[in-house]
Amino acid sequence: MYVREVAVIGVGLSRFGERWDAGLKELMAEAGLHAIEDAKITSDDVEMIYGGTMASGSFTGQEHVAALMSDQLGFKNVPAVRIENACASGGSALRLGYIAVASGIHDIVVVGGVEKMTDVTSSEATSALGGAGDQEWELFQGITFPGLYAMMARRHMHDYGTTEEQLASVAVKNHDNAFKNKYAQFHKKLTIDEVINSKMVADPLKLLDCSPISDGAAALVLAPLETARKYNDTPIKILASEQASDTLRLAERDSLTGIKATSIAAQKAYKHAKVSANDIDLAEVHDCFTIAEIMAMEDLGFYKKGEAGKAVADGETTLQSKLAINTSGGLKGCGHPVGATGVKQAVEVVWQLRGQAEGRQVKDAEIGLTHNVGGSGATAVVHIFGRSN
């Protein structure tokens, strides 16, 4: 039973990118200490840690990551759990943190996400990421994630006339936004031609249709809304937190042109938050590949099926639009340290709703949404946030 409203009272990010200067511990500390400082809490206030990481074992040899987070941040003896749901690990960690506070089990909890991906070769990374799908029936048979999303893209193009230029326009927009985000992995604007002429990875997806391999961490602090102002003058409310699953195997889904788990989680979230897709001012969506942003725009109800590609290409989702998408630069431009992504999306929305998003601030942002996907759609997590004043 949800007995009270929940607010985000502190947020922090590490710089995203190829962080040769930092391991898991340093990344956690960079993001976590920012969040704690931002929330003006002390380590004694924290009752529980939820830490999202996807494949720290394969990437670094380190499991037991939430306990390490607790240890590293100086929370002595505070219980911690690591949450893993592939690239939705961060979103799922946030959801469990939300449940703990909303149900009155805990008051102050810390939600963290981290991934250190660049200490292995790119083929080792591709293989580790393949564990997000069905290892035996997909990865072992030779298909990697670019291949899975390429099939979804090809079908979307076939059914709805979505074009390579429309896909490329997602990358261009997100690199534009990342250019204004000091935490982003890439500070380089792209053109449609550059994306379309970049190296083919899995037809029709080129290198610049794909999010990168990244290191990074994100953290936030949750508290009951009723006491949040003790810590922070601009608490941001979590209006809804929902999650759904689907088959791990792409071949067994009802459709290749959308992610059903997203639609289910979104419909529940809109209902719980008492808002509609129309009310959302900005959304951080899971653009692991450019096609994924287009499907998300449709699955979240922002656009009718088949109309999202044209909308991005027409510039309907920029920082100046009625609905701004991936203001942080998204996974494509800001980077995608997989376990950190779901938490980082929430950090960006909090900054936007507080009016602290610097050069990429969306005007009068009141309601924001985050959308975090695991695998090719076996998990989807949707959160909706609102200003509390």
Next chain:
Amino acid sequence: MYVREVAVIGVGLSRFGERWDAGLKELMAEAGLHAIEDAKITSDDVEMIYGGTMASGSFTGQEHVAALMSDQLGFKNVPAVRIENACASGGSALRLGYIAVASGIHDIVVVGGVEKMTDVTSSEATSALGGAGDQEWELFQGITFPGLYAMMARRHMHDYGTTEEQLASVAVKNHDNAFKNKYAQFHKKLTIDEVINSKMVADPLKLLDCSPISDGAAALVLAPLETARKYNDTPIKILASEQASDTLRLAERDSLTGIKATSIAAQKAYKHAKVSANDIDLAEVHDCFTIAEIMAMEDLGFYKKGEAGKAVADGETTLQSKLAINTSGGLKGCGHPVGATGVKQAVEVVWQLRGQAEGRQVKDAEIGLTHNVGGSGATAVVHIFGRSN
């Protein structure tokens, strides 16, 4: 806020051992379908899955394991989260399931634990398990888990006069119990001499002081106690569910002869359950190494510091004793598929409290405890269970 009592209404195990006949999916199905059948629920009843696995990525290449569990058990679109806390993954998964039902967020939830460890070489397995400690400061420097627990054993012997024979008596008792458990990895009784003369692994721990590398899965179904009898005639109450953390690094602990996280979690659990250590009829404790059972007996308050070794050797914790310890055979005799262990401990206690433990039934068992440890003690989870009639 805990608004209601929680009951276990169904349990299931796979056979533990070197399961060349089964992968992750088959193990999950074997345990999960037993639990569902035992609970007399249908897949439509299930609202959430909490799945514990420690290092499925390193062992099998498969992450996103809870979504796979949901998929494999036929729970379409039911949200799932994987919980990882090293060898306490199962216990932590159970704790989150408990919180969800006790707080009224969900009614019927499934808690699963699984590990498939035998598809890699033993040096790969040792390395994967090393991720439970601090990878950079312990494993990378050359210390493995037998080495960490050997240091704890050596210090316990130094401070309290604990002997190699006393350590060996833990293994002998647990193999005696496993002999009566059809799910156990080992059906071979041991003698003190066999243990002491087995190959040295990390002085003073020999091969037969160490739990094995195992494949296996465990599952249970939770429901609010108030409606539990709709599904099952003998619901078992969860009287307490508590967890604590400590530093990942053994070198930074207050003491080497006990696990502080265990003491903290146990004290909280006794208080919440309104029972004392004296009231416990049986306990499944985390005997990853024989010394760990002796430390657990002391940390859980069953024996004074330094007195547990003698107690085991004197036969005070057998199936016929006032307090029976590791009736299933424990990690040592029944096997230790790491992510499954915490859930399997609960399954054993449920069988004992229902009177369904066959040849190893403890007479008049009314209150049982489970104790699940992650790493060398960075996480400890304690649950207390009671009969509901």
